[in-house]
Amino acid sequence: MSASLPRTRVGVWLIGARGSVATTAVAGCAAVAAGLHPPTGMVTETPPFADSGLPALTSLVFGxxxxxxxxxxxxxEELAAGGVLPHGLPAAVAAELAAADAEIRPGxxxxxxxRGTERLIAAFTADIQDFVRRGGLERAVVVNVASTEPAADGAALPPSSLYAAAALRAGCGYVNFTPSTGLxxxxxxxAAAASGVPYxxxxxxxxQTLLRSVLGPMFAQRALDVRAWSGTNLLGxxxxxxxxDPAAAAAKNAGKERVLTDTLGGSxxxxxxxxxVPAxxxxxxxxxxIAFDxxxxxxxxxxxxWQGCDSALAAPLVLDLARLTLRAQESGVRGPLTDLGFYFKDPVGQGPSALAEQYAALVRFGRQLGEAA
Amino acid sequence: MSASLPRTRVGVWLIGARGSVATTAVAGCAAVAAGLHPPTGMVTETPPFADSGLPALTSLVFGxxxxxxxxxxxxxEELAAGGVLPHGLPAAVAAELAAADAEIRPGxxxxxxxRGTERLIAAFTADIQDFVRRGGLERAVVVNVASTEPAADGAALPPSSLYAAAALRAGCGYVNFTPSTGLxxxxxxxAAAASGVPYxxxxxxxxQTLLRSVLGPMFAQRALDVRAWSGTNLLGxxxxxxxxDPAAAAAKNAGKERVLTDTLGGSxxxxxxxxxVPAxxxxxxxxxxIAFDxxxxxxxxxxxxWQGCDSALAAPLVLDLARLTLRAQESGVRGPLTDLGFYFKDPVGQGPSALAEQYAALVRFGRQLGEAA
Amino acid sequence: MSASLPRTRVGVWLIGARGSVATTAVAGCAAVAAGLHPPTGMVTETPPFADSGLPALTSLVFGxxxxxxxxxxxxxEELAAGGVLPHGLPAAVAAELAAADAEIRPGxxxxxxxRGTERLIAAFTADIQDFVRRGGLERAVVVNVASTEPAADGAALPPSSLYAAAALRAGCGYVNFTPSTGLxxxxxxxAAAASGVPYxxxxxxxxQTLLRSVLGPMFAQRALDVRAWSGTNLLGxxxxxxxxDPAAAAAKNAGKERVLTDTLGGSxxxxxxxxxVPAxxxxxxxxxxIAFDxxxxxxxxxxxxWQGCDSALAAPLVLDLARLTLRAQESGVRGPLTDLGFYFKDPVGQGPSALAEQYAALVRFGRQLGEAA
Amino acid sequence: MSASLPRTRVGVWLIGARGSVATTAVAGCAAVAAGLHPPTGMVTETPPFADSGLPALTSLVFGxxxxxxxxxxxxxEELAAGGVLPHGLPAAVAAELAAADAEIRPGxxxxxxxRGTERLIAAFTADIQDFVRRGGLERAVVVNVASTEPAADGAALPPSSLYAAAALRAGCGYVNFTPSTGLxxxxxxxAAAASGVPYxxxxxxxxQTLLRSVLGPMFAQRALDVRAWSGTNLLGxxxxxxxxDPAAAAAKNAGKERVLTDTLGGSxxxxxxxxxVPAxxxxxxxxxxIAFDxxxxxxxxxxxxWQGCDSALAAPLVLDLARLTLRAQESGVRGPLTDLGFYFKDPVGQGPSALAEQYAALVRFGRQLGEAA
Known part of the structure; x- marks a missing residue:
């Protein structure tokens, strides 16, 4: 790989940086940047976002x-053995993987x-700030791709919220790609309201929820009466x-239900x-x-x-979100990014639930980013 | 049934008036008008069309x-035995079925x-005009719901086109719900251009194509690369x-392909x-x-x-289209009704192919109809 | 219906006699006996059982x-409205339904x-004996088709076991078509060992388990390595x-698992x-x-x-089992009917688990019944 | 790999020796023989065949x-890139692949x-005989795993029959794993009758047909009435x-139909x-x-x-068939091997069509082979 170094560099700080999604995002970003693979699955590489001023893939620095x-x-290598990454890719992007690995800190x-809550947040904040400073980065975005944590109970901040608090304190945009509590x-x-960062x-x-966000509207628009919508997910x-863990699943299922309630006008x-299913x-x-009348x-x-590879589905969206949030912060956008509902089961704000409308909002948002200074 | 007679009455002239779709439309219109069933599947009965000035279901006269x-x-009765119509419904709307039956003429x-082309068109035109005159109807719309005919070869007008020509000559709006040639x-x-009627x-x-019109855009919007899209339809x-008949299937399949080409940007x-499968x-x-990368x-x-009942899926759309076209003609709309692409595999004009955009166009069209005098 | 009364009459005493399965069995037996429908789904009406000496359908008396x-x-009528029974059937067999209805006693x-356990068993026994005596029946079989009860806990007899005890005491063969405890x-x-009745x-x-009992052996015979077998059942x-109720499901699922363990040689x-899903x-x-290597x-x-109608699947098997058990008792067979494993998820005795072997055992059993005096 | 050379060596002569199935069979045989993989999918490696006297995997020589x-x-390497062979396997068995490659002759x-028919048969026969002689092989079996050829028309021998004739002439057992004409x-x-070789x-x-051979009997044994059985196969x-090519598909479909006709007692x-679908x-x-009443x-x-890998499904069966046919010839069995119907859509002879009965026949055959001298 010999892509010329872009003028500015920006950071992507991944919570769960050694997980399958993070590994796929880091390796895939390098592979696409080097022209080894087309940017399949990356919405931000499609024509509507060409003029949005998004950071180049080559400018992204991971930790x-x-x-x-x-x-x-x-x-x-493990992911390649499991068919998630193409064989040969880990070797082809070994330098980038090693570089990112050197920027991973213990969670x-x-x-x-x-250590209490406050000391943990302070430590995480210092890690992020150190990453930005040492790398000479313009800014960074914190993206949570860690395993789903059990639903929080009581007032104590769960780990995902500790990282979210650290993102705020470090002045970074924040993206929660999981159903965990986070912000x-x-x-x-x-703190979120006062921080001035986009999230x-x-x-x-x-x-499954992606499908539901186009099928739900279809039934509604055709005035068909959905009587029962049942689903089973198998994943290792x-x-x-x-x-x-039922407690963790509860958070995830709430998001899945929301799209039906919103698009069908009832449950x-x-x-x-x-x-x-580990196998x-x-x-x-x-x-x-779906039984309908x-x-x-x-x-x-x-x-x-739907038979998919979780990491391959998630990783390009993580790259999309990192780029959009970084550019949003650069453009002075702050607070909840309602226009990014396209990417989420349970989006922040009061945006539409149907995928087509979410896509229209996303394209509009991309255009606004392009019009910003 | 004792719905009060509406002031004006309008006609729905069905080509293939004794077929399953036509029978379901006639029986279902009566049943919904009488409050025996909710208007499930009728888009024109949903809130966005409440003020479109559409003819009431009770004002529709069938022939x-x-x-x-x-x-x-x-x-x-045959349809009820096959589970297409609810048991008891034929008896409940026997009067309306008999009334429509009395208005059916030999095709x-x-x-x-x-008889040559010209004499057939003239005979069909006379049948329609007679229907309008005797019924004291404000206007009528001709809707083709006959079995798909083989693809036309040569210059001779196929039967579906003879009926379409008769519709023009009788000054009626025209809807082709089949893949046959028609207009x-x-x-x-x-003649279509000069007629001044909407079609x-x-x-x-x-x-299947309905599904494709939401799934195709989903893949495109997510920048996923659809490699192969295969389909099998079983129907009796x-x-x-x-x-x-391969010749008849060719026309239908062309429509199914179109939605993929249009939404995916390639085949x-x-x-x-x-x-x-008669059983x-x-x-x-x-x-x-669908295999995708x-x-x-x-x-x-x-x-x-997708397991559906063809007549139950088609009939409410036929009623929708009849009402929309009748109202369009009343409002002075003429020519191709591009905004009705929501209903068709192979719509007239150059409208969008994604269902969500087609729905938006339809709702807009309904609003325009309401704003017309 | 005017089938001539057979010389001997035998009783089928149904636990859950007003349920869907029982109602379908009673109505269907009358319909098939009268020649209104072919005996689809009744294995005992196929050629291998022609000479087994089974009681004629016209000889069965229900209570x-x-x-x-x-x-x-x-x-x-409710079942006909739901599409479980053909329309018109309830009227056609009204007399038989009324006759069976008159023989139903409160459970x-x-x-x-x-009332304590002993008094309940005594009351149920008296009901059965009274049914046999008043009807002049040669013998009767008790078949449990009631809703699944929660798994029994402790030493107390659950209701299904009370009825089973009554069957023994009344000298009747017993069939448990449900996962409930029963015998x-x-x-x-x-008591079961001493009773001398077949069960x-x-x-x-x-x-689902029927399918598993042919697919499991297929994988095993082909030396394919089943890694994961997941299933979801939707039913109203x-x-x-x-x-x-998880407690009730536990019993059912144990049976479903057994066929996999037995045919695959591992779980x-x-x-x-x-x-x-009530809808x-x-x-x-x-x-x-099924994920396999x-x-x-x-x-x-x-x-x-698999999309099926539970009652239509169960009812002919209930008739089969009643006839086979009645004939077994007539032939002097007593104790567990291991050769009827073809019909059950969790069969009594140590028979084979693969459907093909179970079928062979059933046919052999039918031949033995025919050879008995 | 350093498996000790077995005392006797036997040949497997593959028609279509560079195809996916053949390549997988050669590579897989080496991998299993070396203990790199368990013998999943090889029925001849299961306990019932332990004493059948089959040639060891290490004794098989390919050409x-x-x-x-x-x-x-x-x-x-191509197959590994497509996920058909495990990555690393081609390198691990490179010697065995090269050895087989050296024994492939132009078809x-x-x-x-x-060259006319006679000269081609003579040339093919000479190739096979040369293979046996140079390798010092006890005997060889010819297995056709070439792409399906169009249905033969007229009296001329199609290529698959030329190879079959050569097998007879060379005194080799013959297995036709394809729907082509062959013998x-x-x-x-x-010639087949006179040759004295098993085939x-x-x-x-x-x-799909494997599934049908267990599902067809299930419906028949349960006396369920199959009304329509439709199928679509997608493969690249x-x-x-x-x-x-419809002509080639015709032969294959005839085999698929046969299992239904035989097991259901009607079409x-x-x-x-x-x-x-090349993708x-x-x-x-x-x-x-399958629609059934x-x-x-x-x-x-x-x-x-059913989502499977064609070569991975076929290759172990090819190895099974080669071993069974080689051992059959050694044991003096000649003529059609009716007991191998387990492996075929359209088996030679008049054996059963249900998989369970075919499996029983196969196990019996394996036992007979063990009892032979």
Whole structure:
């Protein structure tokens, strides 16, 4: 790779920096920047965003927090063995992986860690600020791609919120790609409002909910009466195990339900299951069964089966979100990025729920970014 | 039924008036008008069209052409036996079925019919004009819901075009709900342009293509690379038999392909099959298999299975189209109704192909109708 | 119906006699006996069983226990409205439905019922004996088709076991078509062994497990390595609600798992869900996802979707089982009917688990019945 | 790899020796023999065949005919890139691939080849005999795994029959794993009868038909009435292209139909499509839709989707068949191997069509082989 160094460099600080999504994002960014692969799945590389002033892929510098030790190059090899990354890619982007690996700091709190909330936030903030300063970065965005944490109970800040607080304190934009609490905590509301940084979330829409956000509107626009919408998700990898915990799944399912309620104007019958199936590795299968009534009450059924690779679906969206949020901050946009609802199951703000309208909002937002100074 | 007679009455002249779709439309219109069933599947009964000035369901008077003899009440009983109409409905709307049946005239040309094109058009025109005059109707719309005819070859007008020409000559709006030629014939282009009537078509979008018109845009908006889109349709009834004829299927498949080409910006690999499976009766099953590449070329798959009742899907759209076209003519709208692309596989004019944009255009059109005098 | 009265009459005493399965069995037996419908789904009406000496359908007399009041003719009309029974059938077999209805006695214990175990068993026994005596029946079989009860806890006999004990005491053969405890209770083991009646069960194999009993052996015979077998069942009706109770579902799922363990020689990953979806009524949909490894570890997937009507699947098997058990008792067969494993998820005894072997055993059993005096 | 050379060596002569199936068989045999992979998918490596006296995997020597030039090690790399072979495997078995490659001779007739039938057969026979002699092989079996050829028309021997004739002349057992004509040609009937070699075929049962051979019996045994059985196959690779030719597909579909006719006792409605979808590479997807009637005519549906890798499914069966046929010849078995129907869509002889019975016959055959001298 010999892409010339861009004039300015910006940072992408990943919470869960050694996870499958983060590893795929780092490796994929390098591969696309080097022309080894087309930018499939990256909306920000399509024509409507050509003039949005987004940071070039070559300008992105990666770092982050993680509680695990496995080096990124090794993680990339594991992903290639599982068919998530193309064979040969880890070797082709070994330098970039090593560079990102050198910028990963221990997350927390680890078991037995007796540091209180304030000390943890301060430590995380220092890590981020150090990353920006040493790298000579114009700015950075913090993106949470860690495994889903159990729903928070009580007033204590869960780990995802500690990182979110650190992002605010470091003056960074913040994106929550998971269903974890992050900035959605009462104790952070005032800080978020006062911070002046842009933020987006939560819970990336990569499969079943993506489909629901186009099928729900279809039924509504055709005046068809959805009676029951049932779904089962099978997935392995770390996410499967995390979501097999009912408390973690609850947060995720709330997002899935929201799109139906919003687009159908009511909640049909039906449940959503998330099963941990380790044999599937990073691949997930989502089956949806939709029973609906047509004219004169005639019963009909639509079924969908989505077989995708979670990391390959998420990583390009993570790159999109990082670029959009970095540019938004550069343009002086602050507060909740409602126009990024296209990417999320449970978006901040009061935007539309139908994918087509969300896409229109996103394109409009991209144009506004281009018109900013 | 004791709905008070509306002041004005308007006509719906159905080509294929004894078919399943026509029978379901006539019976269903009466049932909904009488409050026996909610208007599920009728877009024109949803709030955005409340002020569009559409003719009331109680004002619709039905008649039409058909080459078959079976009386509508008997056809309705057959449909009820097949689960297409609710049991008891044929009896509940027997009067309306009988009234429509009395307004059905023989279609043609029958085998051995030696009347030429001109005489057939004249006869059909007279039938329609007679229907309007005797009924004291303000106006009428001609809607083609006959079985798909083989693709026209040569210059001769196929039957669907004879009826379309009669509609023009009788000064009626025209809707082609089938893939047959209808007004899409070079010999009718000048007459259509000069007629001053509104027209729409063709090929109602009721199942697989409806799905494609939301899934295609989803893939495009997410920058995913669709490699192959394959489909199989199983259906019985008259339509299954008609479409088992490769020549008839060709017209239908062209419409199905168009939505992919338009929304994906290219034609993926894959074929579409239409199988005649008489055991399925009026029910159809459509299976789609979509192989797409995500980030870094990772291969993923979406499959959909749509199990629907063809007549129950089509009939409310036929009523929608009749009302919209009647109101358009009343409002002085003429020529191709590009804003009705929402309803068709292969719409007239140069409107959008994505369902969401088509819906927005339809709602806008409904508002314009309301603003007309 | 004017089938001549057979010389001997035998009784079928249904626990849950007003339920969907029982109603379908009673109505269907009359319809098939009268020649209104072919005996589709009844294995005992196929050629291998022609000489087994089974009681004629016209010789079957129905009665039973239920805690509900709704008369059978009304239940049949409800089922016809839901598409479970053909329209017109309830009227055509009204006499038979009324006759069975007159033989239904209140089940129990009802809430507030203070009768103890012994008094309940005695009352149920008396009901059955009275049915046999008044009807002049040669013998009777008791078949449990009631809603699944929660898994028993502690030593107390659950209701299904009270009825089973009554069957023993009345000298009747016993069939448990449900996953409820029935005769599978330690307190009944001695009585069952001493009773000298034949018995079979449990949990009728009507859909997902039926499929598993042919697919499991296929994978095993081809030496393919099943890694994960996941399933979701959607069903409405009473059964859906009963099985939404995790305790009731546990019993059912144990049976589903058993067929995999037995045929695959091990337990693959994967869960089974049973969702209550009232909108589906008596219809159920079962989706199975099977991830397996082939040669050199290549990952492959089979998915199945089974859409069936629970009562229509169960009722002919109930008639089969009643006839086979009645004939077995007549032939002097006693104890567990291991050869009826073809019909059950969790069969009594140590028979094969693969459907093909179970079928061979059933045919052999039918031949033995024919050779008996 | 350093497996000790077995005392005796036997030959496997592959028609289509550079194709995906052949390459996978050669590479896989080496990998399993070396203990790099378990023998998943090889029925002959399961306990029932432990004492059948089959040739050890280490004793198999590969050669064959092909009209293409690409060396086997290169073909193996291509398959690894497509996910058919595990990455790293081609390198691990490079020696075995090179050894087999050295034993591949040009097939024919090539375009412009003016040699007549007799000269071609003689040339092929000489190739095989030379292979046996130079290798010091005890015997060899000829296995056709070439792309399906168009259905033969007229009396001329198609290429597959030329190779079959050469096998007979060389005194080798013969297995036709494809739907091509092979030994099924009138002109070869006398030679086959007189040859004294065992032979088996045709058309390996690897996916949709495998499923049908267990599902068909299930419906029959349950007395369910299959009304329509429809199927669509999507596959890329050479086979997809070959079968997109209707003439080639006709032979394959005849085999698929046969299993239904034989197991259901009649031919239900429904068609089978084979689509060439190059984007799928060596992966194939088969969708089946089965509409059946249950008790009282209630309509139900089963759908299956099979996603498999053609070569990975076929290769272990090819190894099984080679070993079984070699051992059969050694044991003095001659003529059609009816007991190998387990492996074929359209088996030679009059064996059973249900997989369970075919498996029982195979196990019995394996035992007989063990009892032979």
């Amino acid at each position: 982050g927090h993680d509680t695990m030790d496995c080096p990124l190059p090794k993680r990339a 927390g709190p680890a078991p037995g860690d007796t 959605h905590h009462p104790a952070l509301a005032a 987006a979330g939560r819970d990336g829409k990569t499969g 990898g770390g996410d499967g195990a995390a979501l097999a 049909p019958e039906g449940e959503v299951h998330i099963d941990d 599937l590795g990073d691949w997930k299968t989502a089956w949806d069964h 047509g004219f004169l009450g005639t019963r009909m059924v639509l079924q969908t089966t | 039409g052409h058909d080459t078959m003899d079976c009386p509508l009440p008997k056809r309705a 043609g040309p029958a085998p051995g019919d030696t 899409h014939h070079p010999a009718l282009a000048a 729409a078509g063709r090929d109602g979008k009721t199942g 009834g008259g339509d299954g038999a008609a479409l088992a 993926p690999e894959g074929e579409v099959h239409i199988d005649d 399925l009766g009026d029910w159809k099953t459509a299976w789609d298999h 995500g980030f870094l070329g990772t291969r993923m798959v979406l499959q959909t299975t | 039973g226990h239920d805690t509900m009041d709704c008369p059978l003719p009304k239940r049949a 129990g214990p009802a809430p507030g019922d203070t 599978h209770h330690p307190a009944l083991a001695a 079979a069960g449990r949990d009728g194999k009507t859909g 009706g009473g059964d859906g609600a009963a099985l939404a 693959p990953e994967g869960e089974v869900h049973i969702d209550d 589906l009524g008596d219809w159920k949909t079962a989706w199975d996802h 082939g040669f050199l570890g290549t990952r492959m997937v089979l998915q199945t979707t | 064959g005919h092909d009209t293409m030039d690409c060396p086997l090690p290169k073909r193996a 024919g007739p090539a375009p412009g080849d003016t 099924h040609h009138p002109a070869l009937a006398a 088996a075929g045709r058309d390996g049962k690897t996916g 690779g050479g086979d997809g292209a070959a079968l997109a 239900p409605e429904g068609e089978v499509h084979i689509d060439d 799928l590479g060596d992966w194939k997807t088969a969708w089946d839709h 249950g008790f009282l005519g209630t309509r139900m549906v089963l759908q299956t989707t």
